[in-house]
Every structure is written in C-alpha cells, then in structure tokens.
Amino acid sequence: MSDSVPPRDDGGLPGAPSNQDQAPGEALTPAALQRLLSSAVFGHRIFYYPSIGSTNDRALELAASEEPEGGLVLAEEQTKGRGRRERTWCSAPYAGIYASLILRPAIPATRAPLLTFMAAVAVADTLNEQFRLRARIKWPNDVLIERRKIAGVLGEVRGSAPEIREMVVGVGINVNQSAADFPAELEGKATSVRLETGAPADRAAILAGVLEGFERRYARFLRDGPATLLREWESLSTLTPGAQLSVQGPTGRVEGEFTGIDLEGALVVRAPAGSIHRIPFGELLDSRLT
C-alpha cells in the first residue's frame, strides 16, 4: 500500500509475507472493526497489514507524512514488534491485537506519558467490562491479570520539546494466544484473554471497546485536564499509597514508599530517610501488590 492510496480493507500489501498457511483465526479486518466501532474519529482510517515489522514504526512514518489524528495501523502479525526498554513484543499471527494510533495533541511533551496511561486504562477497562477479568495496571502501563501480563503500551513522541508534534500510541493485547504461542521464558509471566476465560474472544470487539474508551478519555483530558484520568489510573493500579516499592528510574534505583502519581504521570516515592523522589519513567522492580 502506498501512502497516497486511501486506507483499504484487504491488506493486500505487495511483498508482505503471507500467513495463509498458518490456519489463522478469524482476521481482524478494518471492516470487522468498523462494523462495531462507534468512535467519532479514532480508527476511521485504518492501514491494515497481514504482516508488518512494527505497527508503531509504520504509524510513525504515516504521522511524519501528515496522516491526521485518529489514523490506525493494524496488523495480524508483527515480525519486529517492539516493547518498552528495547524489548521485543511477541506477536503471534492472528492471535493478538497489534495496533498503533496516531495522535496530535496540543500538549507539552512532558505530559505524553499520560496518553500511555490513558491507553492502559482503556485496555484494562475494556477487558474488565467484556470478560469480567480483574485487569490492573502496573506502573507505568503494563496491564496484568494478577502478575501475568496481558497487554502493553508503547508511546512514542516526535517533535522537539516543549510541544508534541505527533505521537504514536501502540497497544499490544494478548487475546487468543495459547500457552504454546509464548516463548518459554514468558511461562507464568504472560497470559491472554483466552487463557484466562477458557474461550476464544472476538478481537474486533475488544479493539472497538479500547478505541472508544481511549477517544472518550482523550476528549475529556484535552477539555478538563488529567484529574479524572489519574483517578481512574489509580483505581486500576497495582500500587496503593504506602506500598513499599523498588523502582529503576533514569538516575538509578530508588526504594521507598509509594506516595502517588503526579500530574505528568511520574511516580512519587518517599525514601526511608524522608527524601521525595520523582521518577518520570522507568521500571517497577518489586512491590507489594495489595
């Protein structure tokens, strides 16, 4: 598909590897998604690929060539799916949701993490609503069932600070994977909707729910600010105020008591000696889940 051609439904990419010999589950086509979607803008223009390196990479290219806000890159498989901190995202064909949304929010780049929180909240909320799962969010935006990861979010910003020029929010959700679809090192650490409920799930319905929930929160955030989003994030978080934690931040490891999340999504920790640390990004190493 060339950039100048309108988004289309058939995913007939010249040169794209085909998965037809892999007995795929039902395809998550643009038509299947749009039949269920009631968002105003998000997901109305879809770039669909049977196989692609990374939907985030493609969405960043599209964003750089003026694709408007709400454009969605959707793939049945990723051969170079990327996770946070240079990790790979395991993207079994026709099993998960691999989707990247283009945003153009007129907000300072320091607030970009809040948009990844927003995606995690939309995913957790959709899984809880549609399947009665008890999905929670591990800072910053891993979606877990108990301690097993079911979804992740990768937000990437382009444009020089202080304003965001364009942003891509990529979401990976494990939906119909069986245990054998995950590499051995993820045993006990990764799960899917199907593994949790015992039944295959409709990827289009999940993605429609996520896009609608994301769009609703995005409009409210731009209009009213982050307060409601932060309350929702906190209600889904694995952390509660007072929890002891250990976090790897940009300047090293910090241990102490979780006191909250600030207005830019940074973790605020009180060290045993009483000093307050603000950790804008990083990795939670250990925490007592309540």
Ligand code: BTN
């Ligand atoms: C993480 O938890 O480390 C983030 C995982 C994000 C994976 C998604 S799948 C769709 C999009 N394309 C990518 O290459 N990564 C994100």
